[in-house]
Amino acid sequence: MDFAYSAKTQDLQQRLLRFMDAHIYPNEAEFQRELAANTAAGQRWTPLKLLARLKDEAQAQGLWNLFLPVDTAEASGYHGAGLTNAEYAPLAEIMGRVFWASEVFNCSAPDTGNMETIARYGSEAIKARWLKPLLEGEIRSAFAMTEPEVASSDATNICTRIERDGDHYVINGRKWWTSGANDPRCKVFITMGKTDPDAPKHVQQSMIVVPADTPGITIVRPVQVFGYDDAPHGHGEVLFENVRVPVENILLGEGRGFEIAQGRLGPGRIHHCMRLIGQAERALELMCQRALSRTAFGKLLAQQGVTQERIANARCQIDMARLLTLKAAWMMDTVGNKVAKTEIAMIKVVAPNLACQVIDWAMQVYGGAGVSEDTPLAFAYANARTLRFADGPDEVHRAAIAKWELAKWLPPKERLPR
Structure with a gap:
């Protein structure tokens, strides 16, 4: 290889x-x-x-x-x-x-x-209006999917309504963890909601492009993570009340929301996981530097057995996570996201948990400084811990991985009972 x-x-x-x-x-x-x-x-x-x-x-x-x-x-x-x-x-x-x-x-x-x-x-019109300024960095955007009223780990629960009214769709619902909504440069939302609650559950949802200045959109508050508001980017709670947008703003057509989400989330998970590995790598570097500069009980922290064990485990786990993520990326490129679905799910479990563990060990070596604003570790931990939820929580991905693994041992066409 x-x-x-x-x-x-x-x-x-x-x-x-x-x-x-x-x-x-x-x-x-x-x-x-x-x-x-x-x-x-x-x-x-x-x-x-x-x-x-x-x-x-x-x-x-x-x-x-x-x-x-x-x-x-x-x-x-x-x-x-x-x-x-x-x-x-x-x-x-x-x-x-x-x-x-x-x-x-x-x-x-x-x-x-x-x-x-x-x-x-x-559409070409949507690309002309929004894609060019986004690519040139003139504006920013938000993605409105998760909702406070339902368990959004099961995306079929999402209950924001997108209802057709003549030449417009009317949107009503409440979203949160809408990253970027608080940023004054945010000029457009991609919003997911139900266009047909009576359709089969995976074709009830649609995605629509919503200009941020459309009447009826209220930024309720920035949502904090362990006290961090992530300004000036932020993660907003957003209320949509009778928000009217042209029918042309629907992406692909009604009922295509899950299809779009799957196309979007594969590459996004690679990005998230590799960024987390970068955070973990830096945390390990900081841990080593600190361990070589501080003395406790008559010897350097780097000479303490527990510190050496954690450094060794961190090195092993970071390299394993990186290789698994690179394998998932390679498979996406060579055989496609659908075939790589198990690997994509695995990295989404492995990378955030790896980052949380390594950053936690680094904070322990730093002592009180590790949980203060004097190092980047506390914020890095908050970010890594959040990513055990974002793009699907650990439990959802583990359940999918187990289901696909067990399916190898089932007779053809037989499925596990729910």
Whole structure:
């Protein structure tokens, strides 16, 4: 087996690493200072000037829209890096080492998934209006799916209504964890809801493009994660009350919501998991540096058996998670998302749990500093823990993996009872 990255990927890796060293790591403290200054001025949700400057620099260096795959580039008429999932994966890991870095390269969620969704499933009019400014970084977007009133781990529960009324659809419902909704640059929502509650359950749902300035949309509040509001991006609770949008804004047609979601979530899970591996890798680096600099009970923390065991386990687990994720990406590229469904589900279980564990061990080595704002570890843990829910909770993916594994031992055409 050949584990080498393509020459194109290796070149982009080196360019990204240089950019991170020159522009991202040195500005981590500046990011916090500018955010604190905006907060003190009552402008916490103001886009940061630092990120705007760094975006200009990334574009100038050709490190822009690296996520944009070949088929999406062709559909959109816009040529990004044109990478496969396997080629992009190691770049996502590098960007994931700092939680805000992906935005600098126009590679952050939920915009990446929304851009791919619009490019693949949107009409030419929708692409003309929304895709170009998203690809150019002029605006941002949100994805409205999860709801507070229902167990959204079962997406068939989603009860927001999208009802046809002449030349419009009327949307009513409440969403939350709508990432990016609080950002003043957010100009469009991709929203999922029921167009036909009486249809078979997997064709009840549809997706529709909703301009953020449409009357009837209310941003109720930013939802916090362990006290973090993730400003100026945020995760909003959003109320849709008689929101009217033209019928042309429906994606693919009524009842195609799950089909679109599956097309969207595969690449998104690769991105999420590789970013988490980047966070875990950085946590391990910080753990080693701390362990070599602190003494307790007469010897370095690095000489303590428990610390060595955790460092060794972290190294093993990170490399295993990376290899599994790269295998999933390779399979998506070579045999398609449907065949790779087990591997995609597995990485979604493995990577967030791996990141939570390694970051937790790193926090333990740092002691009180590890749970403070003095290191990136506490926020990294909050992010990793959240991703055990996002794009489907662990339990849903484990159930699917088990079902597919057990199916190997069932007679042909026989299915497990629910």
